[in-house]
Amino acid sequence: MSASGVKQVPDTETQIRIAPDGQSIVKDDIKWVMNPYDEFGVEEALRIKEKFGGEVTIVSLGPKRVTESIRTALAMGADKGVLINDPSAEDSDALATARALAAVIKDMEYDLIFTGQRGVDDDMGLVGASVAEILGIPQLSVITKVEVSEDGTSVKVERPVEGQTLTIESPLPALITAQKGLNEPRYASLPGIMKAKKKPLEEKTLADLGLDASQFGKEARKLKVLELTPPPQRQAGKIIDGETPEEKAAELARVLHEEAKVI
Amino acid sequence: MSQGVMVVPEQRDGELRKISFEIVSEGRRLADALGQSLTALLLGSDIKDKAPTLGHYGADRVLVADDARLGTYTTDAYVPVISEAVKANDPAILLLGASFQGKDLAARLSAHLGVGMAQDCTGFSIEDGNLIAIRPIYAGKAYAKVTFQDSWPQMATARPNVMPVNEPDTSRSAEIMDAEFNLDDSVLKTKVVDVSKDESGRVDLTEAEKIVSGGRGMKGPENFKILEELADLIGATVGASRSAVDAGWRPHSDQVGQTGKVVSPNLYIACGISGAIQHLAGMSTSKVIVAINKDPDAPIFQKADYGVVDDLFKIVPVLTNEVKKYL
Numbered sequence: 001m002s003a004s005g006v007k008q009v010p011d012t013e014t015q016i017r018i019a020p021d022g023q024s025i026v027k028d029d030i031k032w033v034m035n036p037y038d039e040f041g042v043e044e045a046l047r048i049k050e051k052f053g054g055e056v057t058i059v060s061l062g063p064k065r066v067t068e069s070i071r072t073a074l075a076m077g078a079d080k081g082v083l084i085n086d087p088s089a090e091d092s093d094a095l096a097t098a099r100a101l102a103a104v105i106k107d108m109e110y111d112l113i114f115t116g117q118r119g120v121d122d123d124m125g126l127v128g129a130s131v132a133e134i135l136g137i138p139q140l141s142v143i144t145k146v147e148v149s150e151d152g153t154s155v156k157v158e159r160p161v162e163g164q165t166l167t168i169e170s171p172l173p174a175l176i177t178a179q180k181g182l183n184e185p186r187y188a189s190l191p192g193i194m195k196a197k198k199k200p201l202e203e204k205t206l207a208d209l210g211l212d213a214s215q216f217g218k219e220a221r222k223l224k225v226l227e228l229t230p231p232p233q234r235q236a237g238k239i240i241d242g243e244t245p246e247e248k249a250a251e252l253a254r255v256l257h258e259e260a261k262v263i
Numbered sequence: 264m265s266q267g268v269m270v271v272p273e274q275r276d277g278e279l280r281k282i283s284f285e286i287v288s289e290g291r292r293l294a295d296a297l298g299q300s301l302t303a304l305l306l307g308s309d310i311k312d313k314a315p316t317l318g319h320y321g322a323d324r325v326l327v328a329d330d331a332r333l334g335t336y337t338t339d340a341y342v343p344v345i346s347e348a349v350k351a352n353d354p355a356i357l358l359l360g361a362s363f364q365g366k367d368l369a370a371r372l373s374a375h376l377g378v379g380m381a382q383d384c385t386g387f388s389i390e391d392g393n394l395i396a397i398r399p400i401y402a403g404k405a406y407a408k409v410t411f412q413d414s415w416p417q418m419a420t421a422r423p424n425v426m427p428v429n430e431p432d433t434s435r436s437a438e439i440m441d442a443e444f445n446l447d448d449s450v451l452k453t454k455v456v457d458v459s460k461d462e463s464g465r466v467d468l469t470e471a472e473k474i475v476s477g478g479r480g481m482k483g484p485e486n487f488k489i490l491e492e493l494a495d496l497i498g499a500t501v502g503a504s505r506s507a508v509d510a511g512w513r514p515h516s517d518q519v520g521q522t523g524k525v526v527s528p529n530l531y532i533a534c535g536i537s538g539a540i541q542h543l544a545g546m547s548t549s550k551v552i553v554a555i556n557k558d559p560d561a562p563i564f565q566k567a568d569y570g571v572v573d574d575l576f577k578i579v580p581v582l583t584n585e586v587k588k589y590l
Contacts, residue, residue, distance in 0.1 A: 012521045012541040016404040025405065036522050095374055120521050122400050122407075124382045129338075129370030138452045139338055141367040144515070156456070160516055161363035162467035167457035168337075174453075180522060181515030222379030222414035229406045231399070231547055237554075237567040245577035252553065252571055252578070253585035260551045260568065262473070262530040263497055263586050 002045040003057045003105050004078065005115040005127065006038040008069045012120055018228045025228065034069040037116025040178035043185040044146055045114050046077045052152055054111075055079040059104050061089055061097055067201060074196035075188030081201040088206055088213035093221040098130030100216070103209040106135060110173055111152065117142045117177040125177070132175040140170055144181040148172075265415040268294040269302045269354035271345060272317060273364055277334070279313050281470065282360035282423050284320050289387060289426040290358050291321030296389040297355065302326060304348050304442060306341060308334030311439070318437025320429050326352075326442040332451065335458075336364050339451045342371050344444045349376060351443065354416045356394050358387075361420035362469070369420045379411050381419040383525075385548060394419065402521035402544035423470045424527050425548070465500045468519060473499035473530040474549070476519055477507055478542075480535020480556060480575055484512035489576070490534060493583040496590065502526065504536045520545035534575045538563030555579065 010016070010030045017026040034042075045056045058073045060066050061084040070081035084100050092100070105113060113132070118125035125141075132139035144165075145158035155174055159166045160181075188196070206213045214220065240255070242248035256263040270290040272283030287303055294301040303322040305314055307329065314325040328344050345368075349357060359365040361383040373380035385406075386397035393410055394417040400407050411417040461467075468474060475494040477487055487501065494501050503513035505520050519526055521541040531549035535556060536542060543566055546552070554567035555575045564570045571578055 010401070013539070014401075014404075015540065016401045018405060025401075093379060095377065095379070098374065120402065123398075123402060123525075124380075125366055126370045126373065126380055126382065129367070130374035133371055133374035139367070139371060140453070141338075141370070142363060159363075162470055163461045163465075165459045165461070166455050167459075168453050169456050170453040179515075180518065222412055223381055224379075224410050224412045225407050226395070226410055227408040228400075229408070231403055231406055234547070234552070234566055234568070237552075237564065237570050239564075239570045239572060245573050246581050248571050248573055249578045249581035250585045252569060253582055253589065255569060256530070256551070256553070256586070257589040260530070262551050263589050 002048060002054065002112040002114065003059055003108060003110050004038070004042045004045045004073065005101055005113065005131065006042065006058055006060045006069055006073060007035045007116070007119050008032045008060070008062055008066045009035045009119055009121040012036070018230060022227050023225050032065055032068070034072055035116045035119050037118060037120070037178055037180070039185040040180065040182040041114030041116055041176070042073045042076060042078060043183045044178060045112065047183065048112065048146070048148055052148065057082065057108060059101055060084070061100050063090070070201055071196050072188060074199045074201070075192040076186055077192065080199055083201065083203050084206070084209070085203045086205040086213070089216045091218040091221070092216045093223050094124055094126035095130050095222065096216045096220060098127050098134055100206065100209065100211060101127070102131050102134040103211055104204065105131065112155070112172060113175040115175070115177050117179050128175055128177040138170045138174045139177070140168055140174055141177045142179045143176050144179050146176060146182070265353045265355040267299045267302060267352070267354045268297070268356040268358065269304055269349065269352060269416070270358045271304050273360055273362060274305070274307045274310060274313065277307060277310060279316060280362070282362050282365065283317070284428045285423065285426040286358050286360050286421050287317055287320040287322055288429040289421055291429060293356055293387060293389060293394070297392065299355070300324065302352060302354065304328065304345060306333045306344060314439045315436065318435050319431040319433050321435070322437045324438045324440065326440055328442040328444055330446060332446060335455050337451065337453050337455065338367055338371050339453055340446060341368055342375050343450060344442070344446055345372055346375055347444045348442050349416060357416040357418045359420045361422045365420050369418065373418050378416065378418050379414040381409050383422050384419050385422050385425050387419065393417070399525070399548065402525050402541070403547050404540070404544045422527060424472065465494070468500050468502050468517070468524045468526050471500035471526065471528050473497055474502045474519070474526060474528045475499045475532045475534065476502035476504065476536060477534050478504035478536030479506040481507060481512065486576070487513065489579045489583070493579060496583055497586060499530070504542050505539070533563050533567070534579060536563055537561045538566065
């Protein structure tokens with residue numbers, strides 16, 4: 001049995017524009033997709049299900065549009081979905097989001113929980129670890145290989161860090177955050193898409209989960225966004241002149257040494 | 264009332280990592296801005312001899328948690344020990360490095376302490392006594408200025424290679440004390456059973472001071488050899504664009520961009536990389552950017568400090584030869 005957390009994010013080709021309030025981004029015309037790192041998590045959960053049996057449940061928090069991403073995961077082969085859709089939860093910070101996700105997961109039977117190693121929107125990488133903390137289970141972060149033991153009681157994972165790859169063993173249940181390289185996510189097949197339409201996708205409010213709405217949303221954030229700004233503009237660069245490639249390369253080496261002082 | 268700055272330096276195999284000096288230096292600046300003291304909390308096994316060095320970089324006090332079970336980092340062992348020290352010392356600011364270890368640790372620790380956390384920040388300041396952090400979001404397509412609300416300590420991680428390192432002052436000495444902690448074996452659930460070292464011997468992209476990166480214009484995996492030659496000569500790490508990785512030319516761990524690694528080296532040389540927005544996002548905090556591409560309209564040139572419009576296969580080998588003059 002496993003649960004996979006998914007988040008819907010702007011496609012990585014999206015140009016990010018700051019909204020007039022200076023604290024959020026312009027959300028019109030954005031192509032929303034499943035967070036790429038979450039896709040690796042969903043794929044891994046499906047592979048484990050194919051080997052060991054069980055069910056894969058997709059859990060997410062967000063507005064109605066997120067059902068599309070959950071349907072994508074169901075079309076890939078997941079069994080059911082739960083969307084926490086509550087206007088009071090909008091703009092919650094990572095810890096509050098994790099509380100809501102954990103409230104759904106805690107009553108399920110689960111051996112493994114997958115999330116992406118970070119969302120490619122806010123780049124925080126906090127929700128997975130926070131869910132693990134709330135549920136009191138080990139976290140295995142930024143993982144590129146997962147091997148569940150034959151008896152299904154433990155897992156061995158690979159975690160690349162700076163200049164090393166660690167092999168870590170953990171008892172189950174555990175939470176794994178997926179890194180690129182873990183697998184190649186499958187595309188949903190046409191029959192898969194047809195079947196997904198009939199799979200259960202439940203929507204819940206915070207109250208349904210027994211949660212106090214005042215602990216969620218923008219006002220309850222412990223990390224507060226004061227302002228969003230465009231990235232600092234880089235000064236216009238210099239095109240290296242030269243008659244031949246040799247001249248250009250020599251000039252480039254010279255400026256890197258004399259002007260930029262980086263060589 | 265919460266007071267002072269606490270930093271958690273990072274050691275590997277008993278040696279302090281560069282990120283440790285970066286956060287001690289930044290912690291010193293923040294402590295000075297508050298007019299308060301800086302404590303470094305050092306965890307490891309037989310690590311006490313490293314404590315004075317942290318004083319040279321600016322720590323007023325070093326708390327040492329020395330235990331055989333803290334030699335190799337695990338989330339399970341580090342979180343309770345740090346949590347206990349944070350509760351006992353009640354710092355106003357808790358700063359860690361945004362290395363792989365630091366990000367894993369800070370994520371779990373912030374949830375354990377029930378506080379807000381600003382991950383992978385590129386700038387800090389103190390305004391009205393509060394910590395303000397700047398953090399790139401969407402891999403750098405926008406920057407967020409954030410602060411904390413009813414959340415003590417104010418907790419953040421600093422991106423590697425960004426915070427300037429103080430000149431060590433060997434006449435500075437820190438007060439060195441043992442940290443008090445109880446670590447119960449029953450909480451230690453995970454175990455590092457193997458460590459395999461990357462054989463290239465190069466620094467990881469996230470910490471590299473120089474990067475030579477290749478994209479689709481490299482035409483095939485075998486051609487990365489010319490980038491490796493240049494990289495070896497100047498002490499750089501080799502990176503790749505998403506298209507080069509997706510084509511199977513380079514491993515996933517080499518990918519720079521929004522779905523790969525976000526890097527901030529002093530020098531980034533992009534070879535045959537057109538500059539898709541998701542790539543530009545991942546490297547735009549590099550200090551000096553060089554683009555080598557035969558297409559003069561490639562978007563990478565808009566981000567580059569130095570551009571060479573020419574065939575990379577003609578430029579790179581000559582460049583490798585030319586830089587030898589300056590080494």
